[in-house]
Amino acid sequence: MTLHQSITEDTKPAYNYAYLDEQTKRMIRRALLKAVAVPGYQVPFGSREMPLARGWGTGGIQVTAAIIGPDDTLKVIDQGADDTTNAVSIRRFFERTADARTTEATEEATIIQTRHRIPEAPLKAGQIMVYQVPQPEPLRKLEPHEAETRKMHAWAEYGLMQVKLYENIARFGEVTTTYDYPVMVNGRYVMAPSPIPKFDNPKMQMSPALQLFGAGREKRIYAVPPHTSVRSLDFEDHPFRIQSWNEPCALCAAADSYLDEVVIDDQGARMFVCSDSHHCETRRAEGHRGAMLADASALHLVEDEAKP
Amino acid sequence: MAHDDTRIGAGFADPVFQSQGAFRALLAALSEPGLARDLGHAVDAPPGLAQATAVALLTLADYETPIWLPAALRDGPAGAWLRFHCAAALVDDPARAAFAVIDGAAPEPQLASFNAGDDQFPDRSTTVLVQCAGLDGGETVTLAGPGIPGRRTIAPAGLRAGFWAEVAGNAALYPLGVDLLLIHGAEVLGLPRSTQILETR
Structure with a gap:
């Protein structure tokens, strides 16, 4: 590069690689290593201002920025979908600031940043999940004071959480928490798995992938190493159960994936479709056809790859 | 090349990417305990510091993280190198250190003399870099815990007598305790x- 380079259209803005400065990355990296050493414990970190509002995934973005390198392939999902606003803008952020290679295919990704879902395709060793976390403290709704919740974690005083789940069962006959369902990590810390549906909780148990959690507004980082026990809290006579549906995905006929309910007209008609868009597309490409695929394809809402 | 005390060797040639690569190896090392990782030969390590020690400290240490070194290293080129490249304070008190470098064969200091964190902030503990004579060929140690499917065996060589009892004692403090990086050459x-x-x- 010469000093006399003229400023042209394709000159990139002078950000450091992956946006954060190196001192910030070191601070986050140190927090990540301690988080991995104490699975489920929330490590405080100096969360930075990011070029998007807090609550839009700044914690996850800072974690991804601290770990990403030229060898990585990044996938970003929002509620399971690769093509929603948050996912698209975060993917573009890393394409611009880190020249990141991006993908929608779960099996090709080395880093998967996610809001509110774990992909349906099984995760592999060497992959890193980065969760965007709005509220890292599972006890916060029960105890508003940080000084108190910190003591509760320090002394493993989790009776209050058990009482909350018990009261749920006493009033409604079952635990009514359906997302952000609390888990016990490595038999020691109660952890918020971020607002993933409880359907995804069993995927965290002994996962071969490393799972990192970033809460930007709340300034906390925590982690679950591969092959770590992650048990959803329950009672012997009321074991933990995941959601199930009466019908399969209307587009790809998957009976074992997490389904979103979509209202399709003003008469109350609805359809259930996979929330994991890449999983649904993969299945359709393999020839799986749901009951409403032909209709959706006729309206050009999805591509029907089996059609000539 | 012979080192003299006035010459400080080079740090990372490309700090952004070399520290990123080294960090990922360290992250993998701590998330899958017992599997050796290569930190590469990115720096001109001063005498007394193994390649991996120098790379790890350059990746992680800065003015926020006091470092404890054995007196001989602290007052020699290694101390000068770390002061210059990391801008880190070198402390006398092991309990104040965020990072520490020890010789695995030396009888002192004990792991218990470093900061184990406190019950509300277990993350404030020391990370101890243990330089040893090899990552295999020593006594066989069987590990279990997070990051290990079932069991895993390691056999680092050249560690002082009683070292594994200290490590077991440290693990018994969980969730408190120091975190160890066993280092030989460029491997961690x-x-x-x-x-x-x-x-x-």
């Missing part, structure tokens, strides 16, 4: 406090 093997020592022979 993580032993976070969450790793249990099942058997030594």
Whole structure:
């Protein structure tokens, strides 16, 4: 590069690689290593201002920025979908600031940043999940004071959480928490798995992938190493159960994936479709056809790859 | 090339990417305890510091992280190198250190003399870099815990007598305790406090 380079259209803005400065990355990296050493414990970190509002995934973005390198392939999902606003803008952020290679295919990704879902395709060793976390403290709704919740974690005083789940069962006959369902990590810390549906909780148990959690507004980082026990809290006579549906995905006929309910007209008609868009597309490409695929394809809402 | 005390060797030639690569190896080392990772030969390590020690400290240490070194290293080129490249304070008191470098064969200091964190902030503990004579060929140690499917065996060489009892004692403090990085040459093997020592022979 010469000093006399003229400023042209394709000159990139002078950000450091992956946006954060190196001192910030070191601070986050140190927090990540301690988080991995104490699975489920929330490590405080100096969360930075990011070029998007807090609550839009700044914690996850800072974690991804601290770990990403030229060898990585990044996938970003929002509620399971690769093509929603948050996912698209975060993917573009890393394409611009880190020249990141991006993908929608779960099996090709080395880093998967996610809001509110774990992909349906099984995760592999060497992959890193980065969760965007709005509220890292599972006890916060029960105890508003940080000084108190910190003591509760320090002394493993989790009776209050058990009482909350018990009261749920006493009033409604079952635990009514359906997302952000609390888990016990490595038999020691109660952890918020971020607002993933409880359907995804069993995927965290002994996962071969490393799972990192970033809460930007709340300034906390925590982690679950591969092959770590992650048990959803329950009672012997009321074991933990995941959601199930009466019908399969209307587009790809998957009976074992997490389904979103979509209202399709003003008469109350609805359809259930996979929330994991890449999983649904993969299945359709393999020839799986749901009951409403032909209709959706006729309206050009999805591509029907089996059609000539 | 012979070192003299006035010459400070080079740090990273490309700090952004070399520290990123080294960090990922360290992250993998601590998330999968007992599997050796290569930190590469990116720097001109001063005498007394192994390649991996120098790379790890350059990746992680800065003015926020006091470092404890054995007196001979602290007052020699290694101390000068770390002061210059990391801008880190070198402290006398092991309990104040965020990072520490020890010789695995030396009888002192004990792991218990470093900061184990406190019950509300277990993350404030020291990370101890243990330089040893090799990552295999020593007594066989069986590990279990997070990051290990079932069990894993390691056999680092050249560690002082009683070292594994100290590590087991450290693991018993969980969730408190120091986190260890066993280092030989450019290789590093993580032993976070969450790793249990099942058997030594």
